[in-house]
Amino acid sequence: MRYLMRRIIFYVVAFVATITINFFLPRAMPGNPAEALMSKFGGRLNPLALKSIEIAFGLHEHEPIWNQYLQYLGQLLHGNLGTSLAYYPASVSGLIGTALPWTLFLVGLSTIISFVIGIIIGSISAWRFGGAFDTFMSTFFTFTYAFPYFWIALACLYLIGYLWGVFPISGAYSMDLVPTLSGSFVFNVIRHAILPSLTIIFTSVGYWAVNMRNTTITTLAEDYVTMAEAKGITLRRILLRYAGRNAILPNITGFAMSMGFIVGGAILTEIVFSYPGLGNLLFQAVQQEDYPLIQGILMIISFSVLAANFVADVTYSLLDPRVRVGGNQ
């Protein structure tokens, strides 16, 4: 538990550092982006929006900076990330709140599926090291890994979506539907998610499979696996409890890291398939120089990276007793 306490303190410090940097960075930027914005939007924005830019970029020259910082922290505590410029008068937190669930659903689920498939394929490849399955998979993954993502995405979009018309090619659900929790709506959402999800899985599964294959090969050479065979332990137990359980440990960290990057990590997918997630929102925000929105999304991304790392630490310590106890006694 002392291990977890140390980690928690680390994450709290890291988070405070993140929001602090988030506060000071725009104020330290050369060329004063805020003034540029003011002149760009100045004529079209109402006074409230202007005020939100002022707060976000610290144009209250009469306020001491630490005072501004405290105000900023206070706003954050209330979940207030300011007002969007491009989607005025929508609040940044409101926009993020609408987009985030779609990203978590699409990219999160795809990453989990990709991880699980990759781990299974990697284990089998390692167990049948040098065999037909292993050779085929290794070649196949070299191929998928080398392919540029947008090429795969556009090919899927064109072939499966457009030419064959098997799956819808854009959006998270049909525009003529009203979001409810009905069966037909859920089915519609899943149909829309399949194509983008396939492209994510297709391009990322190789990474997990290759990593798992390598860690499993290393683990299979460990004495405790050989000894488990000598003990006449059933193959199933050896695969799961001796080889698999140990080989997956190094992959957990990588998995959690990628879970952290889910939030901002599938910008390309969301753009190609016009998916209303956070990546798409960030893209729009950047295009329209919507600084409060960019700032808000970047903060959510850093927060989710930290949170994912924390989850990784907890999981790791649950799976590896050596970490749990904190070294030799």
Add this chain to the structure above:
Amino acid sequence: MTDNTVLRVDSLWVDYYTRSGPIRVVQDVSFEIRRGEILGLAGESGSGKSTVAQAVTRLIRPTVGRMGGDVWLQDENIAQLDRKALRHIKWKKVSIVAQSAMNSLNPVLRIRSQFDDILQSHGQRNRQKNFARMCELIEMVSLSAEVLDAFPHQLSGGMKQRVAIAMALLFHPDLVIMDEPTTALDVIVEREIVSEIKRLQRQFGFSVLFISHDLDLLLRMADRVAIMYGGYLMEIGSVQEFAHPLHPYSRALLQSFPAIGAVGAERRRGIPGYPPDPANPPGGCRFHPRCSHSSERCGSDLPVWEAVEGAGDQRVRCIRWREIPNESHTGSD
């Protein structure tokens, strides 16, 4: 084979696959172990001792290497059994205490679960009975039952090795193979473990194949000793017979260790030269390039595994053993 023989290895060979093709690391190895006997297997590092241990228990994975010859565990030829039949014999008839007990336990499972895995894999599912058996074994190797709830990293090297020994005795096997069980331990713990093994062996009467590079240790604890060099057995005989070993390599090996009771741990005479490279072994006798008695014929003729007449079942692999003056090389005993 008589009832008295627990293990009979006949013309065993093992190849490992390497980048440059298969290399033979064990060749023409034949020996027997009798009931209740400790056979010591000595030899320099890399001579193939662990490979013999793994071949005898069929632990050479098909992706790593191949083996041939016969390995009779009583009436069953291990070398011929299919994987399924093999699994049921493993640990019940023959068990192993590995070279590095440090790494032979699964780091993420409690000792108790690791006992459970073995018992359940062999169809013993009664939790209470299983637990009682574990406690019994753990106490047998002079540990307390709390050890069962520990993870391997929480135990000292000596404790882990005791756990490994307890596991090896789980099903009362006829044969326990111990591959350098004390090499990673300090001298004091080594002594404790060795006497523990001797005690258990006397109590339960199992046979032991005790592998070590420490010939002195083997001469102290074993009934018979076999000497391995470059993948071949060079000599086998009783401890008494090893007071006057026949093979020049056995003599050299004996001389390279401090004598029993010698003051200080001073090394006597090392063997000049290097062990053979299994990828590119010398022709004839593997030892001839380093042998102080070698003749021209030693470099071309492969010596056979020859029984020494009138000497129990002492065997030697040297074409010149009769000609070499039989001086005593055992030093200060």
